[in-house]
Amino acid sequence: MARAIRPDWIAVDWGTSNLRAWAMSHTGDILAEASSDQGMGKLTQDAFEPALLSLVEPWLSDKTPVVACGMVGSRQGWQEARYRTVPCTPCSGDTTRVDTHDPRLSVHLIAGLKQDKPADVMRGEESQIAGLLALNPIFDGVVCLPGTHTKWARISAGEVVSFQTFMTGELFACLSDYSVLRHSVTTEDWDDAAFSQAIDDALSKPESMAARLFSLRAESLLNDLPAASARARLSGLLLGAELAAARPYWLGQDIAIIGAKGLTNLYATALRQLGCAPTIPEAENLTLAGLATTYLSLKETSK
């Protein structure tokens, strides 16, 4: 019979689409991991505790600390966690305790970050930034976190100085799934040259996006533009417009890109085309290092 897993604490990354959990030792080793598709977006408020238990119950003993980051702490989540205001360190011991039915759970939701002006919010990315700083305390530059809502954050002296969110990923999803362009991007294939050209086009005249988007449809009707080219061009136009607006973030800065592999590579390709030399640390390591930072702060506080 397998030996029971008895973690000192449980790390949880709970986003809109997925739930991931790691059984952690006090020395930072991963004893076990589990994941499901029970993201925040699929759950009503009373479904969060069962969704968590379905993954971590085998690991539980008395009052096992669970430290969770991500959209689980949003207004549509399990319980709304606080926001801390930038400039500030990405994570502190500031968490929101959740009232659970199961007495073996002791769940802490990590505070998100907010910015007053321009108004902006992040949840989850703060833990990846904390992880980056835990592994590389002298990092000074810009972190780009690609996703449905991509974040660009300025990091200096161990703090998040400012950040800005772009809805680029969600625009891509809405347009490819619901707009007339859905007829033109019916493929998972890709055209590197079309992507690269679209990045250039968008940067040279970023305001023309809504017109260039329809051009994709017209090109596929009139000139049989291949779906792979249309898809890559749609992506490049949207990302190029983002990069045009985010220029003050990336120009002349050290850039770390943190995120899922495919999207991270797209951002890296585009940024290299603009003369940048981004680094791409492994995202999961950073998430765990960030969650560990909060766990250690909590332990300090409770001493």
Add this chain to the structure above:
Amino acid sequence: MARAIRPDWIAVDWGTSNLRAWAMSHTGDILAEASSDQGMGKLTQDAFEPALLSLVEPWLSDKTPVVACGMVGSRQGWQEARYRTVPCTPCSGDTTRVDTHDPRLSVHLIAGLKQDKPADVMRGEESQIAGLLALNPIFDGVVCLPGTHTKWARISAGEVVSFQTFMTGELFACLSDYSVLRHSVTTEDWDDAAFSQAIDDALSKPESMAARLFSLRAESLLNDLPAASARARLSGLLLGAELAAARPYWLGQDIAIIGAKGLTNLYATALRQLGCAPTIPEAENLTLAGLATTYLSLKETSK
């Protein structure tokens, strides 16, 4: 008993969402009209003829000419009608005959317009432009046709010189229905000041759209931005970005706006804010005048 309606011809405006038909006398009088929600977007290819008959059957005698414009002639429509290439007159007698099962129908689909570079297409709007020129043959300037896919067209010497399509309306629909912003624009109410400010913001820095969009969400989370303001601001940001890109079309030009009342008023408000003085002719009159132009050309040709 009501006298039977026996039109000389039937005018049809068949778009993505709606089907409208008018029983017309040879002198251009409307004898009857009918409409349904059987737009092209809801119909498979074999459903077009029944959808048309359900409206016009009471008017039919032997081989009644039906002249139709709009997405009915698109690749997803009843039958793909030709495109004529700009620069050209908006309408000619160039139509595509549809093979119908009912021998009383003689259906002609009006050719759309296309532009080779930048690639662009229109279907339906050409008939409204033809109507404008029928009623005002010396019009020289720009026609703006707001809709899901707004068209801007340069008109000179009775011809469409060039045109450009913007997906602004579809972006608004996708974002308010499917993106995270759907939580923030849950209203039909409106905030004039927020719209006007967003037009200015977008024109001063149009490339920032994807960031400004997320700001709406953050403002509603952090500062309880009212839904009416968020909705008006979303509309203003998207329309402002369009106007920034369409500046070569409207700057210093005579502008006619043709379209549905609500959307037309929005465009007029924004254009007045930019110092333009657009005219707003009644759209339905123009559609009918345009369809009549094609009907008369067909009659000439068949003599």
